[in-house]
Structures are given as C-alpha cells and as structure tokens.
Amino acid sequence: MLVLTRKLGESITIDDRIRVTVVAIKGQQVKLGVEAPPETRVYRQEVYDRILEENRRAAAAQPGDLAALRAWWQRSQR
Amino acid sequence: MPAQLVPFARVEPAVPAVWHFPAGILGFPEVKAYRFLAAAPGPFRWLQAHEVPLAFVVVDPWLVVPDYHVALDASALHTLNAHAESTLTAVAIVTLPSQPADPPTVNLQGPLVLNLDTGLAMQLVLAHGPYHTRHPLVAPPVPAP
Numbered sequence: 001m002l003v004l005t006r007k008l009g010e011s012i013t014i015d016d017r018i019r020v021t022v023v024a025i026k027g028q029q030v031k032l033g034v035e036a037p038p039e040t041r042v043y044r045q046e047v048y049d050r051i052l053e054e055n056r057r058a059a060a061a062q063p064g065d066l067a068a069l070r071a072w073w074q075r076s077q078r
Numbered sequence: 079m080p081a082q083l084v085p086f087a088r089v090e091p092a093v094p095a096v097w098h099f100p101a102g103i104l105g106f107p108e109v110k111a112y113r114f115l116a117a118a119p120g121p122f123r124w125l126q127a128h129e130v131p132l133a134f135v136v137v138d139p140w141l142v143v144p145d146y147h148v149a150l151d152a153s154a155l156h157t158l159n160a161h162a163e164s165t166l167t168a169v170a171i172v173t174l175p176s177q178p179a180d181p182p183t184v185n186l187q188g189p190l191v192l193n194l195d196t197g198l199a200m201q202l203v204l205a206h207g208p209y210h211t212r213h214p215l216v217a218p219p220v221p222a223p
Contacts, residue, residue: 038152039153039157040153042153043205047205048203050187051188051201055105055134055185058135058185061135061172061174065135066124069122069172072181073122073217
C-alpha cells in the first residue's frame with residue numbers, strides 16, 4: 001500500500017482525474033473530500049463490503065426458490 | 079429536481095426485458111447485461127444475466143416498505159442518463175436464508191435502479207438512511223378498516 005502523509009487542507013491526485021483532500025481532522029476522525037468525474041463510484045468501504053457480501057449470498061438462489069418465496073410471502077400476509 | 083422513483087409493480091408492464099448495467103452489480107462487475115424473465119405469479123421475479131449462469135430473485139421494495147425512499151446523487155443520474163422527466167423504478171434483491179427457519183431477507187440498502195427511458199440500470203449503495211441489506215421479507219401489516 002502506498003502511504004502518504006498529508007496535512008489539513010492538503011490533497012492527493014489519482015490518475016489526473018480524482019482529487020482527495022483532507023477537509024477536517026478531529027480526534028480519531030478524518031474528513032475527506034473527493035472530487036471525481038461523475039462516472040466514478042465512491043463508497044464507504046464497510047457499506048460496499050456489506051452489499052457485496054449480500055449480492056454473493058443472493059446469487060446462490062436456485063430455480064425452485066421462487067415458489068418457496070411465494071409461499072412464504074402468502075403466509076406473511078395473513 | 080431529479081425524477082422520483084415509481085414503484086416497480088406500477089410500471090412493470092412497461093419495463094423493457096433487457097437491461098444494461100454499465101458498472102455491473104457489486105461483486106459481478108464484468109456482467110453488464112441482464113433481463114427479467116417472464117412474469118411469474120406473485121411479486122418475485124428473476125433477473126437473469128445474459129450469457130453467464132447468474133440470476134437474482136428481485137422484488138418491488140415498495141411492497142415491503144410502502145414509503146421506501148431513495149435519493150439519487152449526480153453520479154447515479156449520470157450513470158442512468160436520467161433527468162427530471164425520466165421514468166425510474168427500482169427492484170431489491172432477495173436473499174434466501176441459509177437456515178430454513180429464518181425469514182428470507184431483502185436488500186433495501188443496495189437497490190437496483192432502472193431507467194425505463196434508456197434501459198440503463200445500476201446498483202445504488204445507500205450510505206445513509208434507515209435501510210439495511212437484510213430487511214426481513216414480510217408483507218407490511220394491512221391497515222385496520
């Protein structure tokens with residue numbers, strides 16, 4: 001991993017198109033500002049990881065599952 | 079103001095069969111094209127990848143949470159090529175439990191947003207708000223008459 005030391009207000013540039021700036025530092029929290037083209041997707045890592053994991057679990061669905069879900073749904077509506 | 083999302087169940091007859099996900103679905107970035115299989119009885123649908131054996135069960139999130147709300151940022155609008163008059167909807171991915179006794183869950187934090195005008199789609203990642211990846215799949219209570 002590339003490790004860079006930055007002060008408050010300083011930035012790094014990635015790929016000529018993405019700029020990350022240290023906007024605020026308070027105790028253990030660092031606030032980062034990201035300037036990037038609109039097609040760039042920026043995620044909080046823990047949220048990204050959670051959705052990735054859920055997608056992988058969901059991708060294991062089998063052909064018979066639709067009927068099972070339908071039965072579950074009908075029971076839950078009563 | 080960006081376009082409001084319309085519940086999937088309301089627009090389903092007008093939903094194109096084929097969808098292009100320019101960034102794929104998280105975890106499957108190389109798979110860009112999906113299609114909805116023909117409507118089955120009940121609210122669940124298959125969203126099936128073209129050319130690779132990959133499919134997700136999806137549901138209209140508004141059936142689970144009637145006041146479901148997501149905000150689209152500029153990046154999402156760009157990806158979907160959406161503007162104020164665009165007709166947008168969303169589906170949520172359903173996960174079956176690993177233990178049969180547990181309820182199925184629905185991912186309300188990572189909805190698949192669809193632009194009916196362009197056939198472009200993306201998985202949204204909601205950092206803020208009340209929604210989780212494992213919302214119990216239970217119909218909302220029917221209001222007392």
